[in-house]
Amino acid sequence: MTRALPTPPTPERRQLWRSRLYRWDSKGTPYAFVAPFFVVFAAFGLFPLLYTGWLSLHQVSLYHVNQARWVGLGNYRDLFTGAPSRFFWNALRNTVTLGALSTVPQLAMAIGLAHLLNYRLRARGFLRTALLAPYATSVAAATLAFALIFSPEGGMANWFIHLFGFGRVDWEAGRWSSQFAIATIVTWRWTGYNALIYLAAMQAVPGELYEAAAIDGASRLRQFWHVTVPALRPTILFTVVISTIGATQLFGEPFLFGGQSGHQGGADNQYETLGVLMYDQGFHNSMLGRASAVAWTMFALLLLLGLVNALIARRLRRSQ
Amino acid sequence: MHQTRTTRPRRSALLGAGALAAAAVLLAGCSSSGGSPAAAGPGQKITLTVGDFGTFGYKEAGLFDAYMAAHPNITIKEDTTTAEADYWTALQTHLAAGSGMDDVQALEVGRISLATSDALSSAFVDLAKAPGVSKGDYLPWKWQQATTADNRTIGLGTDVGPMAICYRQDLFQAAGLPSDPAAVSALWAGDWSKYVEQGKAFQAKAPKGTYFMDTATGLFNGVVSSAAQQYYQGGKLDYKDSPSVKSAWSLAMQADSAGLSEGLKEFDPAWQTAFAQSSFATTICPSWQQANIQKFSGAANAGKWNIAQAPAAGNWGGSFLTVPSSGKHQADAEALVAWLTAPEQQAKVFEAVGNIPSNQGAYALSEVSGYKNPYIGPNAPTGQIFSAAAKAIQPAETGPHAGDLQNDFSNGILLVEQNHKSAGDAWNTTVQQIDSSIQ
Numbered sequence: 001m002t003r004a005l006p007t008p009p010t011p012e013r014r015q016l017w018r019s020r021l022y023r024w025d026s027k028g029t030p031y032a033f034v035a036p037f038f039v040v041f042a043a044f045g046l047f048p049l050l051y052t053g054w055l056s057l058h059q060v061s062l063y064h065v066n067q068a069r070w071v072g073l074g075n076y077r078d079l080f081t082g083a084p085s086r087f088f089w090n091a092l093r094n095t096v097t098l099g100a101l102s103t104v105p106q107l108a109m110a111i112g113l114a115h116l117l118n119y120r121l122r123a124r125g126f127l128r129t130a131l132l133a134p135y136a137t138s139v140a141a142a143t144l145a146f147a148l149i150f151s152p153e154g155g156m157a158n159w160f161i162h163l164f165g166f167g168r169v170d171w172e173a174g175r176w177s178s179q180f181a182i183a184t185i186v187t188w189r190w191t192g193y194n195a196l197i198y199l200a201a202m203q204a205v206p207g208e209l210y211e212a213a214a215i216d217g218a219s220r221l222r223q224f225w226h227v228t229v230p231a232l233r234p235t236i237l238f239t240v241v242i243s244t245i246g247a248t249q250l251f252g253e254p255f256l257f258g259g260q261s262g263h264q265g266g267a268d269n270q271y272e273t274l275g276v277l278m279y280d281q282g283f284h285n286s287m288l289g290r291a292s293a294v295a296w297t298m299f300a301l302l303l304l305l306g307l308v309n310a311l312i313a314r315r316l317r318r319s320q
Numbered sequence: 321m322h323q324t325r326t327t328r329p330r331r332s333a334l335l336g337a338g339a340l341a342a343a344a345v346l347l348a349g350c351s352s353s354g355g356s357p358a359a360a361g362p363g364q365k366i367t368l369t370v371g372d373f374g375t376f377g378y379k380e381a382g383l384f385d386a387y388m389a390a391h392p393n394i395t396i397k398e399d400t401t402t403a404e405a406d407y408w409t410a411l412q413t414h415l416a417a418g419s420g421m422d423d424v425q426a427l428e429v430g431r432i433s434l435a436t437s438d439a440l441s442s443a444f445v446d447l448a449k450a451p452g453v454s455k456g457d458y459l460p461w462k463w464q465q466a467t468t469a470d471n472r473t474i475g476l477g478t479d480v481g482p483m484a485i486c487y488r489q490d491l492f493q494a495a496g497l498p499s500d501p502a503a504v505s506a507l508w509a510g511d512w513s514k515y516v517e518q519g520k521a522f523q524a525k526a527p528k529g530t531y532f533m534d535t536a537t538g539l540f541n542g543v544v545s546s547a548a549q550q551y552y553q554g555g556k557l558d559y560k561d562s563p564s565v566k567s568a569w570s571l572a573m574q575a576d577s578a579g580l581s582e583g584l585k586e587f588d589p590a591w592q593t594a595f596a597q598s599s600f601a602t603t604i605c606p607s608w609q610q611a612n613i614q615k616f617s618g619a620a621n622a623g624k625w626n627i628a629q630a631p632a633a634g635n636w637g638g639s640f641l642t643v644p645s646s647g648k649h650q651a652d653a654e655a656l657v658a659w660l661t662a663p664e665q666q667a668k669v670f671e672a673v674g675n676i677p678s679n680q681g682a683y684a685l686s687e688v689s690g691y692k693n694p695y696i697g698p699n700a701p702t703g704q705i706f707s708a709a710a711k712a713i714q715p716a717e718t719g720p721h722a723g724d725l726q727n728d729f730s731n732g733i734l735l736v737e738q739n740h741k742s743a744g745d746a747w748n749t750t751v752q753q754i755d756s757s758i759q
Contacts, residue, residue, distance in 0.1 A: 063416055063439045084756040153590040153597065172585075173738035259588045260730075267585075267734035268741070268749070283409065285724070285757040 055292040062286035075293035090269050091277040099247030101183035110194035115224050118202045131192030139252035150181040175270040185253045194239050201235035241309050251275030274298050366649050367395045371422035373407035377673035404428050421644040423653040429638045430723035436468045437720045444474035444642045450654035461715035462678045466640050475640030476661040477678030481606035482709035483634045489626040491601040495525040501700040504628040512543045512631045516571050519580040531582040531600045536572035537730040538604035543568035546634030552719040572733050573743045583737030592616045606636040607676040607706050614695040626697035629705055633712035676706045683707040728753050
């Protein structure tokens with residue numbers, strides 16, 4: 001269709017134009033609205049991720065990133081089998097034990113607390129708000145307070161176990177004692193947060209179920225096991241996933257708990273997590289390449305954990 | 321960067337990765353910012369920013385006000401961070417980016433060998449040629465520390481950390497040892513192993529629950545830092561064969577196995593409370609440590625501490641002022657740095673906050689030579705002890721990882737003191753730690 005002069009659009013053409021505009025609008029506008037998120041994500045999420053991946057294939061100093069030397073998978077090889085592998089496997093093991101020590105009691109206590117708060121009791125609103133107080137405390141403040149509690153010289157923890165006839169424990173020096181101390185901080189901070197999530201889910205459980213159970217003569221404990229827990233299964237799975245991710249990335253608590261030797265997770269690396277190892281390599285030893293390799297290994301580990309979780313979730317759904 | 325440490329754990333790793341990449345992005349896009357600007361013209365109003373950490377004492381001594389009064393066109397803004405570690409992390413990122421630095425930046429002695437290395441030295445201007453600066457005024461080893469291999473001096477010394485030994489005279493008396501500063505200095509003069517021997521003598525008759533020293537890491541650092549050969553030799557890291565590292569390690573192990581050390585980690589809360597509980601009798605005492613002793617021991621222990629010379633003169637701590645080459649007012653910044661590090665100003669800082677001058681001219685001034693600490697051994701010649709130590713320190717070769725090694729060895733000694741590893745295991749772990757942290 002070629003024309004020498006533009007002619008005013010006929011009513012039909014205008015109609016056509018309008019419907020096309022409408023179609024673009026209904027199809028395109030959602031994309032325009034979500035675009036800011038994806039642009040920001042690309043700039044601050046995707047790009048750093050890819051850039052870190054690129055860095056992990058180089059030997060590169062923090063001070064001269066433009067002088068990166070290509071080493072291929074050398075950083076990963078170092079990490080898994082080379083000189084620093086001792087520290088990597090140690091950090092991985094610590095991450096798993098610290099994660100288990102903090103996640104399991106934290107979620108168990110949270111669900112118990114939520115169950116109690118779900119009953120009618122005085123000052124319920126206040127108690128529910130109070131649950132969030134530890135979560136609102138900064139890691140730095142909480143860790144410093146707990147470092148004093150677990151101090152070998154006149155700390156509250158030693159005073160307490162002394163009441164039961166136990167001797168002085170050098171909390172920070174031992175592998176298990178230090179991990180227990182750090183797990184306590186994590187548990188203290190996150191239990192309330194998880195309890196609120198459980199509480200919200202519990203409110204959605206129909207009251208008739210409890211009434212029926214009560215009429216059948218079920219105790220509160222039985223109600224908890226046979227009504228609450230099954231109804232909460234998807235929520236529990238959600239919190240397990242979130243807490244696992246959190247535990248894998250654990251950084252602030254061990255870093256600050258160690259004081260002078262926090263950057264390497266204690267004098268003997270006894271509580272060095274993967275997050276702390278990454279910081280130590282990148283910012284203490286200024287080896288960006290190796291730090292990036294640790295970051296990517298953590299990322300791969302999380303993907304793996306996510307996959308396992310998805311499989312379990314599917315199993316559970318099928319079994320219902 | 322401080323943010324990374326304090327955010328909730330779920331996010332911190334992601335943030336860390338983000339920060340790494342962000343630092344990298346900044347780097348990639350930056351190169352040097354071109355020609356060197358001249359001094360501000362007469363009457364032209366400029367603002368000089370001074371980045372420092374902890375207590376440099378310039379504000380306390382009224383030096384900035386005095387300088388601004390003498391130079392009405394200059395306004396000085398101090399940009400100060402409490403913790404040196406946080407300050408350095410931020411400065412590191414600015415250095416990597418080549419921008420965002422103050423006109424004057426302070427550097428702690430632990431960072432100076434990295435700053436003078438080939439990797440970083442071009443980020444700072446050469447201050448040897450700045451007007452009013454004369455090499456001979458400064459302590460030779462201090463001047464050397466800030467000088468690069470190609471003979472550029474990128475930092476002028478502010479304070480130094482000559483070591484003495486602070487001791488509890490009441491505990492010394494209780495253990496039947498002399499307690500007067502001169503007599504105590506004589507007990508171990510010239511040899512660190514005599515200090516350990518005195519420790520055994522102390523421990524034999526010490527009041528129950530008291531130790532001779534707070535930690536053997538202090539002893540280790542004392543021995544290494546008072547030697548001519550430390551961690552480097554011939555431009556290379558050579559700590560395994562260094563005589564001072566060997567003897568420092570073996571003395572620290574001796575002190576531990578003889579039960580002389582309480583095994584505390586320096587600067588930790590437990591270490592701080594131990595001062596108040598009077599559970600140890602001596603601590604390595606660089607000049608800046610006086611403030612800690614007074615603060616942590618508290619009023620209840622006033623008059624119980626005293627100060628003696630260390631077995632050999634060593635240095636722990638002290639800082640420099642540098643002028644980054646990316647600054648807009650380099651000539652003015654150089655003039656300010658030269659003035660701040662001149663003897664009269666350093667003496668005023670010493671008077672105000674107790675930082676021992678690095679400018680030799682200041683030692684003759686009565687503010688320094690006549691100084692006595694009202695809390696620690698009120699009659700001890702503290703000013704003379706520190707100036708004598710500062711002048712006696714031998715220059716030692718250093719390198720970019722010297723600070724890291726000091727840190728790694730302190731950890732190695734803690735492995736023995738706190739984690740009860742054998743000396744051999746602790747040495748191997750320390751060597752592994754060092755090997756894996758240097759690429």
